[in-house]
Amino acid sequence: MATVPESEPVYYDPYKVEIRTDPYPTYKRLRDEAPLYYNPEYDFYAVSRFADVEQGLRDATTYSSARGDILEIIKSNAQFPRGIFIMEDPPRHTVHRSVVSKVFTPKKMNALEPKIREFCARCLDPLVGAGHFDFVRDLGAQMPMRVIGMLLGIPDQDLTVVRERADASLRTEAGKPMVITERNFDGAGFEEYVKWRATHPSDDLMTELLNTEFTDETGTVRKLDLEEILAIVNIIAGAGNETTNRLIGWTGKVLAENPAVRREIAADRTLIPHAIEEILRFEPPGPQVARYVNHDTELYGKKIPQGTAMVFLVASANRDERRYRDADRFDIHRDTRAHAVFGFGIHTCLGAALARVEGRVALDEILNRFPEWEVDYDNAVLSSTSSVRGWDTLPTFTSPGARPARPRSDAATVAKPSEPAATAPQPIEGKWTVTIKGPTGPMATTLTLERVGDAITGTQEGQGQSSAIRDARLEGDKLVWVNEVAKPMKLRLEFSAVIAGRSMSGKVKAGFMGSYPFTGVKE
Numbered sequence: 001m002a003t004v005p006e007s008e009p010v011y012y013d014p015y016k017v018e019i020r021t022d023p024y025p026t027y028k029r030l031r032d033e034a035p036l037y038y039n040p041e042y043d044f045y046a047v048s049r050f051a052d053v054e055q056g057l058r059d060a061t062t063y064s065s066a067r068g069d070i071l072e073i074i075k076s077n078a079q080f081p082r083g084i085f086i087m088e089d090p091p092r093h094t095v096h097r098s099v100v101s102k103v104f105t106p107k108k109m110n111a112l113e114p115k116i117r118e119f120c121a122r123c124l125d126p127l128v129g130a131g132h133f134d135f136v137r138d139l140g141a142q143m144p145m146r147v148i149g150m151l152l153g154i155p156d157q158d159l160t161v162v163r164e165r166a167d168a169s170l171r172t173e174a175g176k177p178m179v180i181t182e183r184n185f186d187g188a189g190f191e192e193y194v195k196w197r198a199t200h201p202s203d204d205l206m207t208e209l210l211n212t213e214f215t216d217e218t219g220t221v222r223k224l225d226l227e228e229i230l231a232i233v234n235i236i237a238g239a240g241n242e243t244t245n246r247l248i249g250w251t252g253k254v255l256a257e258n259p260a261v262r263r264e265i266a267a268d269r270t271l272i273p274h275a276i277e278e279i280l281r282f283e284p285p286g287p288q289v290a291r292y293v294n295h296d297t298e299l300y301g302k303k304i305p306q307g308t309a310m311v312f313l314v315a316s317a318n319r320d321e322r323r324y325r326d327a328d329r330f331d332i333h334r335d336t337r338a339h340a341v342f343g344f345g346i347h348t349c350l351g352a353a354l355a356r357v358e359g360r361v362a363l364d365e366i367l368n369r370f371p372e373w374e375v376d377y378d379n380a381v382l383s384s385t386s387s388v389r390g391w392d393t394l395p396t397f398t399s400p401g402a403r404p405a406r407p408r409s410d411a412a413t414v415a416k417p418s419e420p421a422a423t424a425p426q427p428i429e430g431k432w433t434v435t436i437k438g439p440t441g442p443m444a445t446t447l448t449l450e451r452v453g454d455a456i457t458g459t460q461e462g463q464g465q466s467s468a469i470r471d472a473r474l475e476g477d478k479l480v481w482v483n484e485v486a487k488p489m490k491l492r493l494e495f496s497a498v499i500a501g502r503s504m505s506g507k508v509k510a511g512f513m514g515s516y517p518f519t520g521v522k523e
């Protein structure tokens with residue numbers, strides 16, 4: 001268990017791996033012992049009870065989103081382009097949200113169901129009979145991106161290219177970037193598409209965003225400008241991806257651990273909507289959101305000073321025994337009471353209807369092909385940040401008992417090197433695009449490597465800065481290096497990769513913020 005001993009005061013650290021792995025015992029102690037918690041190390045307050053989370057998120061006057069909704073973003077003091085409405089307060093937020101909400105109606109989202117089924121079939125059909133299936137890599141990472149691509153009107157054949165380009169500047173869901181700058185939010189990867197769509201209208205969201213007239217906060221009737229459209233497209237592509245991906249991963253994990261429930265759902269598909277709601281309550285993909293405290297306020301008799309950050313522990317609220325009977329039990333038959341997973345108030349998730357339909361269809365289509373599965377825990381990888389929690393990979397055996405030999409997940413991510421390259425020194429010199437899957441989404445950097453004898457030197461550029469890398473070493477196919485970044489916060493990034501020809505993949509340890517996977521491609 002990840003809590004500090006009961007005799008010591010409860011300690012909550014959103015970055016601590018032991019707590020992130022199983023945060024629920026700590027959440028319970030927070031709810032019982034410190035419903036208003038203060039963390040001096042990172043200087044934030046946190047509330048953990050359902051009533052406090054709901055009330056606080058509804059109070060956009062006291063708790064502002066204008067500096068971001070993730071702790072690290074709030075602390076970074078970065079400025080963001082207009083249109084990132086998840087990080088705006090009224091009146092600007094009201095204007096931007098209303099433009100987008102016209103296309104995100106539950107009716108429109110439910111109409112996407114046949115397409116979502118088709119995307120699921122495309123991902124799942126090739127795996128039938130294989131004996132194994134990865135909930136995240138084979139479906140979660142694929143289907144939501146295709147749905148967003150369709151909504152935005154990005155041609156199918158270009159999706160991968162766009163995703164890679166978006167990796168350079170995109171945010172994937174409410175979260176915090178490892179290095180936070182405006183570039184994470186500028187939607188530059190979509191610029192070409194937006195411009196193309198302006199001259200090639202279609203019936204997609206991008207066209208609607210280009211053409212919709214609205215009255216802005218100054219009373220001017222106008223259309224969105226390019227900066228706003230790019231920001232909006234960026235936030236939708238980001239928010240719509242990683243969270244639903246995590247939901248699909250949790251579906252695999254929770255139903256594997258509750259096989260009787262899974263069989264019950266397989267036999268009666270009308271239970272699927274309830275099951276998805278309960279999975280969302282039980283294991284929320286986004287465990288917390290944060291706010292900037294606009295003015296002094298008070299809770300539980302204690303002052304919360306203006307200028308600090310407040311973290312709303314959504315995942316804890318969802319397990320609050322003050323609201324749910326037997327809150328730690330997974331029960332798809334419990335009375336449906338709204339959970340906190342999509343937030344509250346003016347920023348309530350705009351994609352909730354889409355996430356729900358994606359989750360429902362995914363489960364239905366999985367059960368159609370794989371009624372039974374067991375998680376391959378030896379190879380499953382759980383990752384967690386202060387904003388997103390879920391599986392990076394969740395391989396399962398779909399023919400229990402067969403348990404085919406599979407490579408370990410860390411090795412499995414890397415394409416097999418060609419035979420000679422496996423033994424010969426890797427030709428690593430040159431330019432690499434290294435894309436880090438940070439907590440707020442993919443970020444691209446350019447790594448330039450040089451080799452003089454055994455020494456490896458080079459630079460890494462990204463987020464508007466360039467720095468010399470240090471301590472680079474190549475042992476066999478393993479490359480490690482360190483990049484110390486200074487902006488917007490000082491962070492030591494320790495990279496460790498496996499090289500396979502012109503590609504690499506591995507993990508980067510980002511100081512106190514934890515570890516994140518990355519991939520690299522050589523030009």
Ligand code: HEM
Nearest residue numbers: 069085086239240243244247341342343347349350351355
């Ligand atoms: C299970 C999946 C999802 C979860 C758990 C989730 C969670 C959330 C939460 C908690 C918020 C509120 C953030 C805050 O108060 O600061 C939010 C906002 C938002 N979400 Fe989602 N989301 C999911 C899926 C999606 C999808 C599929 C889309 C769109 C394609 C989407 C688009 C948005 C947008 C645009 C906002 C900003 C709304 C605003 O600020 O007015 N989300 N989401």
